[in-house]
Amino acid sequence: MSRLLPAIASAADFYRERSRGTADWQPALDEITRRHGLGHCTATRFADGESPVFALGDGFVVKLVPRLGGTLVRQEIDLLTFLAPYPHPPAPRLVGHGDIEDWQYLLLTRIDGITLQRAWPEMPPDQRLRLAVEFGRLLAALHALPQTNLDPGAIDWTAFCHTSFARWTTRPSVARLSPALLADGPRYFQANGAKVATAGRVLLHGDLAPVNLLVRCGPDGWAISGMIDFGNAMRGDPWFDLTAASVLLQPGDRTMVHALLDGYAARSSANLARLRPSLMVNTLIHPLGDMAAALELVPGSSRCQTWDEVARRFWPD
Numbered sequence: 645m646s647r648l649l650p651a652i653a654s655a656a657d658f659y660r661e662r663s664r665g666t667a668d669w670q671p672a673l674d675e676i677t678r679r680h681g682l683g684h685c686t687a688t689r690f691a692d693g694e695s696p697v698f699a700l701g702d703g704f705v706v707k708l709v710p711r712l713g714g715t716l717v718r719q720e721i722d723l724l725t726f727l728a729p730y731p732h733p734p735a736p737r738l739v740g741h742g743d744i745e746d747w748q749y750l751l752l753t754r755i756d757g758i759t760l761q762r763a764w765p766e767m768p769p770d771q772r773l774r775l776a777v778e779f780g781r782l783l784a785a786l787h788a789l790p791q792t793n794l795d796p797g798a799i800d801w802t803a804f805c806h807t808s809f810a811r812w813t814t815r816p817s818v819a820r821l822s823p824a825l826l827a828d829g830p831r832y833f834q835a836n837g838a839k840v841a842t843a844g845r846v847l848l849h850g851d852l853a854p855v856n857l858l859v860r861c862g863p864d865g866w867a868i869s870g871m872i873d874f875g876n877a878m879r880g881d882p883w884f885d886l887t888a889a890s891v892l893l894q895p896g897d898r899t900m901v902h903a904l905l906d907g908y909a910a911r912s913s914a915n916l917a918r919l920r921p922s923l924m925v926n927t928l929i930h931p932l933g934d935m936a937a938a939l940e941l942v943p944g945s946s947r948c949q950t951w952d953e954v955a956r957r958f959w960p961d
Contacts, residue, residue, distance in 0.1 A: 648672040648744055669696060669708070672744050676706055680740050680751055692759050692855050699754060704739065707750045709875075716875035717741070717748045719796040723847075723874035724752070726794050732785040733871040755870035757858035763866060764854060764893065771865045772894070773903050778868050779857065779889055780907025786871070787846040787882045794847070801880040805841035808929035809833040820936035824949045829928065832951040836921035840929075843881035843922070850876030851932055853888040876932065883919065887927040891958060896942035898960040905959075916959055924955040 648671045666689045673687045677700065685700035696708045709717050724738040736752035743749075760779075764772065812818060812829055819826075849856070851873060858870040886908060894900040905912035905919070912919065928935060928951070939945040939954065948954045 648675055673698060673706060675744060676749055676751060703754055705752045705754045709748050711746050711748055719877050720750060720875045722794060722796050723877045730789060733782050735871050755858050757860040757869035759855050760857040760859050761854040763859050767866055775866055776900050776903035777907035780904045782868055783885055784908050786849060789847055795879060796877040799878040801845055802841045809837050817934040817936045828950045836925050840881050840922055840925045845879040846882045848878050848880050848885050849874060850878055852885050854892055881926060883922045884926040887923060887930055891927060891938050896957055901959050916961055920955040920959050923959055924951055
């Protein structure tokens with residue numbers, strides 16, 4: 645009997661096979677629709693995202709993840725189940741999940757919209773500012789959800805921080821930093837890391853980059869329609885979730901940074917001097933971040949001698 649999906653035994657296999665065309669994945673998609681009684685649905689591959697993700701008609705989405713990434717699947721299932729009763733943040737609904745050969749799948753409802761990353765370049769400046777405020781408010785809604793026994797990934801935040809501090813110099817992207825910034829990392833963690841490691845815990849999305857926020861354009865302009873991809877969720881310092889958006893949306897832009905922060909919590913921008921160390925530490929330890937690449941987004945940052953200087957450029961007064 646022929647396989648429905650490519651065999652995946654390693655990360656290298658995954659990165660090689662994920663580039664296949666939609667037709668190569670169609671037998672597995674047909675099996676998923678059969679299992680869940682959906683009937684025939686035209687499949688379309690999304691360009692964004694690391695895992696193969698397909699729209700099934702207008703109503704559903706299938707996300708395929710190799711079994712070796714099973715922890716991420718479990719985290720997303722737990723989060724989507726938890727979020728189901730809440731209207732904010734707007735998240736997909738989990739329809740079903742299962743296994744096919746070396747892969748796991750999630751069947752989700754489809755949220756109308758395109759990624760903020762795709763829409764942002766063509767968006768008028770006034771609508772960008774409005775969306776930055778809305779982004780902050782949506783993130784605040786996620787962080788304000790009731791504290792429960794839900795512990796996605798069973799990640800101990802304090803241990804995660806201390807391990808990240810200790811291993812920071814071994815990260816491939818860190819090796820590309822200037823000698824001055826590479827040497828200043830341990831000093832910066834020593835001065836500012838304890839506050840992050842002992843911060844109050846909230847439910848974190850874990851990877852809230854613009855590619856994981858959906859927007860759509862209506863009569864009144866652009867608005868956020870959904871938050872997706874909760875596979876990296878955990879509990880930790882709330883400022884961890886602010887790092888990707890504040891660094892990637894319009895890096896170093898004072899107005900945009902202040903709009904995002906003030907949307908998240910009133911007058912946050914007025915407390916930037918106090919917040920910068922937490923934002924910088926969380927940016928440095930983010931497992932999905934590339935600090936060397938981030939420095940190139942803000943002119944002059946790569947020439948800074950300390951992380952205090954970098955932080956002032958990333959989050960200007």
